[in-house]
Every structure is written in C-alpha cells, then in structure tokens.
Amino acid sequence: MTGPANDTRTLAPPAVNPETQAFWDAAAEGRLLLKHCLACGETHYYPRSLCPFCFSDRTEWREAAGTGEIYTVSVMRRGAGAPYAVAYVTLDEGPRMLTNLRGDLDAFRIGDRVRVSFEATDGGPTVPMFRAAG
Amino acid sequence: MTIKRKAAIAGVFEHPTRLAPDKSTPQLHAECAAGALADAGLSKDDVDGYFCAGDAPGFGPLSMVDYMGLRPRHVDSTETGGSSYILHVAHAAEAIALGKCRVALITLAGRPRSEAMNRSLGHAPEAGFDGWVGVTNHNSYGMVAARHMHEFGTTSEQLAWIKVAASTHAQHNEHAMLRDVVSMEDVLSSPMISDPLHRLDCCVVSDGGGAIIVAAPEVARELGRPIVNVLGAGEAPKGQAGGKVDLTYSGAAWSGPAAFAEAGVTPQDMKYASIYDSFTITVLMQLEDLGFCRKGEGGRFVADGNLISGVGKLPFNTDGGGLCNNHPMHRGGITKVIEAVRQLRGEAHPKVQVPNCDLAVATGIGGSLGVRHGAATLVMERV
Numbered sequence A: 001m002t003g004p005a006n007d008t009r010t011l012a013p014p015a016v017n018p019e020t021q022a023f024w025d026a027a028a029e030g031r032l033l034l035k036h037c038l039a040c041g042e043t044h045y046y047p048r049s050l051c052p053f054c055f056s057d058r059t060e061w062r063e064a065a066g067t068g069e070i071y072t073v074s075v076m077r078r079g080a081g082a083p084y085a086v087a088y089v090t091l092d093e094g095p096r097m098l099t100n101l102r103g104d105l106d107a108f109r110i111g112d113r114v115r116v117s118f119e120a121t122d123g124g125p126t127v128p129m130f131r132a133a134g
Numbered sequence B: 001m002t003i004k005r006k007a008a009i010a011g012v013f014e015h016p017t018r019l020a021p022d023k024s025t026p027q028l029h030a031e032c033a034a035g036a037l038a039d040a041g042l043s044k045d046d047v048d049g050y051f052c053a054g055d056a057p058g059f060g061p062l063s064m065v066d067y068m069g070l071r072p073r074h075v076d077s078t079e080t081g082g083s084s085y086i087l088h089v090a091h092a093a094e095a096i097a098l099g100k101c102r103v104a105l106i107t108l109a110g111r112p113r114s115e116a117m118n119r120s121l122g123h124a125p126e127a128g129f130d131g132w133v134g135v136t137n138h139n140s141y142g143m144v145a146a147r148h149m150h151e152f153g154t155t156s157e158q159l160a161w162i163k164v165a166a167s168t169h170a171q172h173n174e175h176a177m178l179r180d181v182v183s184m185e186d187v188l189s190s191p192m193i194s195d196p197l198h199r200l201d202c203c204v205v206s207d208g209g210g211a212i213i214v215a216a217p218e219v220a221r222e223l224g225r226p227i228v229n230v231l232g233a234g235e236a237p238k239g240q241a242g243g244k245v246d247l248t249y250s251g252a253a254w255s256g257p258a259a260f261a262e263a264g265v266t267p268q269d270m271k272y273a274s275i276y277d278s279f280t281i282t283v284l285m286q287l288e289d290l291g292f293c294r295k296g297e298g299g300r301f302v303a304d305g306n307l308i309s310g311v312g313k314l315p316f317n318t319d320g321g322g323l324c325n326n327h328p329m330h331r332g333g334i335t336k337v338i339e340a341v342r343q344l345r346g347e348a349h350p351k352v353q354v355p356n357c358d359l360a361v362a363t364g365i366g367g368s369l370g371v372r373h374g375a376a377t378l379v380m381e382r383v
C-alpha cells in the first residue's frame, strides 16, 4: 500500500424517518444533536422518541459539542469499501456512538481525542464521522 | 418451574455438505430434519413441535411446516441469529414441560456459498445510524477485540491459540472444511481482515445445516439411545444500551449464570464445552463471561493448548468448530449443540472424545457482538 490508508467510500445516504428527521436536518447544517430526557436526565444515542432508560416521552434535542475520545477502533482492511475505520466514540456528553474515523486510518489509537466532521453521502444528508482533534 | 430434566435431546444431525450448489435451501432443511429423525428413531409424523429462525425461507414456520408436511401444535421462530438454535432447545424443553408438544424438531440450513445473501436490516430502528458506517461482523468483532486488548493486555498470539486448538481437532473430522493443523505463526501471518483480527481468526463460510430433536422424557426413554437431558438454559440480548456501550462483556455474562444456576452445576464441572466461535475473540469473551476464568484472564486461559482435547483443562469444539469445520448459513449454534451431544453420547471421534463425558455446555452469540447480539447458554447431562 502506498501512502496513508484513507477512507474514500461513496456512502449510501442514511435511512431517515419522522422520528429521526430533526437529527438529519441538523446534520445537514453541520450540527450534532443528541436526545436528552427531561424525566430522568439521561442523554442517549441513537435517538429515540421514548427514552430507553425510563421510557418517558419527554425527550428533547440538544446540540452536542461534537468532541469526544475513541473508545475502540477497527480498520477494515479487506472487502467492499476497504480501507475504512469503524469506531465507537465516547462523546463528552456521555453516550458512545458507532461511527467512522477519517484521516490517516493507521494513526488512530484508543483514547485519542476526536472532533465530529460531517461527511458527504450520495444524495442524502451529511453523516457525523470523526477526525483527529486539534 | 424449571426445564431441568423435563426434556431430552433425542436426535441430532449435521448435514455433511459444505457446498450445495445443486440443492435448494428448503431441501437442506428437510434433509437435516430427516437425518435427525433417523438418528432419534422417530418419524415425521411423531413431530408435533417445530422451531426455526431467520434462515428458514419464506414465511418462517408457516412455509416450512407446509413444505415438509408437518402438522405441529406448537411453533416458535425466535430469531437471535446464530444462537437461535441453542435457545430453541430451551424453548422446546419449556413447551414440552408445559405439555404443548412431545417431539420438537429444530432445523437450520442455508447456502451462503452458493447464492448471495440479501439480508437487509431495512427498517430496523438502528438502520439510519449504522448503515453508512459500514459495520460488518468482521469489524464489529474487531472493535471488541481491540478494546479487550486495550483493557486487559490480551494479545493476538493468545487469540491464535483458539484457532490452533480448533484446527488440532478438525484434522480428525472428515467433513471439516479446513482439516490442516495450523500454527500460531500461520494465524499471525494470515492477512489482516479488520484490526486486530486476521483471516484465521474468522470462521469458515459454509453451505449446509443441521437439525435437533427434543423429546419428552417418556418418549426419549423408549428410543434405546443414550439419554441427553436438558439441565438448564439462559438467554440474553445485549446491545448498545442507548449509548452506554460496554464491549468488555457479552450477554453470556447473563445467560451463563442463569443456565448454570438452573442446572445446579458450575462451569468448573463441565467435561466439555461447545463455545460459539464465529471469531477467536467470540470464544475468549464467552469463556470469561461464563465463568471459566476471571474477566480479563481469557487470553491466559486459552493459551498453551488449554482448549485441546486430551491436552488442556477444557476441551472445546472437538468437531473443529466454526473456525475449521462448519458455520452453515453464517450460524454456528446448531453445530454447537450437535457436537456436545456427540461428546455426551461418547460418539465423538475417538481422537477427541472426552472420557466419561457426562456434563457439557453449548453456548452461542448471534447477531454481532459489537453492535447487538443474542447470547444463549445450554447445559446438558448424559444419564
């Protein structure tokens, strides 16, 4: 392989439904939204209408800082779209989100600080991936 | 209320094919069913309970019972991926204990080598949030392995020991897809698929299938075969928990203790273990979660041949497992039960048969360990 491994996939657009429309509308504007529960105070991901912790329907969208650290990462080396990095990122607000890391894929380590980066899809809203912070 | 000794595994059959371009998937289901009925000494008309999972083509049990000409009074199509069939044995025992059926048939079959799978999550609630990520089984389990290495210092060499042990057993299985004994160096020098998992950390892809007959005790006693009783079982889905993701343990941490408690035995009592082996890391995680060793010590536990029959303390997957023998339709649960039954009956290959094997466990992790999965644990005894 020559040069750093890089993710150059063309991404299928995310499946959007009425429950998640606001998330994707914000993503298209470069903002990461999380669902916060007014009943139990927990923040969850992926977003639901009913809180998965207490089942209250008193959930509201709140904008996340878009920063966090790598909980785990695996670089897919073979097969369709490879190479690309699949990861869980622990957001500073608490939830861990399943996502991709972009940039020099071989350089990422567990514990590294990362920042959200909204990446283009093929005809749909941008999706929240992460790149090295700073 | 318990299923302990309320039902027995009266028949098992593992289809010998690993590549079936000339058969249909329903046909493989029926051939497996016929094989398990013959093993039990029962006929199709004895079957009054039918169990299948997501691999069953068409409208689940509705299509399959009509195709096979069954007339069950109890059906169950619980789908937890590859662990389904381990869980089905427990559900069949529950149904039998309640008098809902007396002879339950469980089938699995598929042809992933011969025809492309077209399985989409479609409208799954998580679809919008993992579709574009490109999460696959390889990188999902890769993420689990990477975190385990980070937290506990587990090494690729330790994971490789799991494959070495499986291949040591597979050399004796004439039907195994991969019969060559491999070394740790073979595993470590095989291509990286998704860090830190190499190609030889991954199970085979095979066409084929299997079937199990679970029968009421009074039925099993009349068949003149060794009696393999169901002693206890547990099942546990585990996922991303609203973002409280913890990849350091699997649902086996819940299903295992439940199964051993119902059985009234401990992991240390087991003479043999069928441990679901979609990947090497799947085995290591379950051994810890089931209580064969403490959390974080799985790497040391599997090293130095400790899983090799006749060599180590815990003989596992003596058919070669999913890593070397068979993983039909990407689902290893049914073969886990089948090899455990062979061991309990004393019908495993003589080179890998555990002497006086009277207690065994079969475990499964279906779905995808790093995303959302279903764990199942089944404890069995030979009377």
Ligand SMILES: [Zn+2]
Pocket (backbone or CB within 6 Å): A037, A038, A039, A040, A041, A042, A051, A052, A053, A054, A055, A056
């Ligand atoms: Zn809540």
